[in-house]
Amino acid sequence: MRILIADDHTIVRQGVKMLLTEAYPLAEITDVSDSASVIRNASATKWDVIICDISMPPGDSGLEAIKKIKEHAPKTPVLILSMHAPDQYALRAIKAGAMGYLNKGVATLELVTAVNRVMSGKKYLSEDVAYILADAVEQKHDHSIEHLSDREFEVFKLLASGKSVSDISKQLNLSTNTISTFRLRVFEKMGFRNNLELIKYAIDNKIVN
Incomplete structure (x- = not known):
């Protein structure tokens, strides 16, 4: 059994590795700290499951990483392990191929159960995530964040947290012109007239604290 863990926090990788080693003592477990490494490993080696974070700067987000992993290893199950609440990223992650x-x-309580389930070829949906997916089917309305692409949503969250275009450019390793284009698309799709409206929307919808 081969497991790949991708997270930019060393303590998280160590904790996950301990949990999995206890559950699967004979497993070969490898951990990496960024999206480039997880994509490279996914394309070079066969894994039974890949456990991946959403936020692993710099470079591609976990969502982009999922898509690239699926290009190289379409049959490898990917389980997202994130600090972000499910209502922010779960639907996007599932759509991306997780x-x-x-x-x-x-x-700590659910990881092994989730790993067993995705390795059996089934999706692991907690009660919260199942509700979010069902709600997304029922509620289709204008100016929804679901209309944003994954990269647009990532830029939206960073703008809402108070980061400037140049800050976001450095974090995502993209040009300022590219970030400005994403910002413009966010404003057009969401109907924002200024940053204040963007931040208010993010706070009201608990996208940022």
Whole structure:
């Protein structure tokens, strides 16, 4: 059994590795710290499951990483393990090709169950995630964040947290012109007239604190 863990926080990787080693003592477990490494490993080696974070700067987000992993290894199950609440990223992760979405806050209780399920070829959907997916089917309305692409949503969150275009450019390793284009698309799709409206929307919808 081969497991690949991708997270930019060393303590998280160590904790996940300990949990999995206890559950699967004979497993070969490898951990990496960024999206480029997880994509490279996914294309070079066969894995039974890949456990991946959403935010792994710099470079591609976990969502982009999922898509690239699926290009190289379409049959490898990917389980997202994130600090972000499911209502922010779960639907996007599943659409990108993930087999499950798990919040780090409950990982100790649910991780092994989730790994077993996705390795059996089934999706792992917690009650919260299942509700979000069902709600997304029922509620289709204008100016929804679901209309944003994954990269647009990432830029939206960073803008809402108070980061400037140049800050975001450095974090995502993209040009300022590219970030400005994403910002413009966010404003057009969401109907924002200024940053204040963007930040207010993010706070009201609990996208940022």
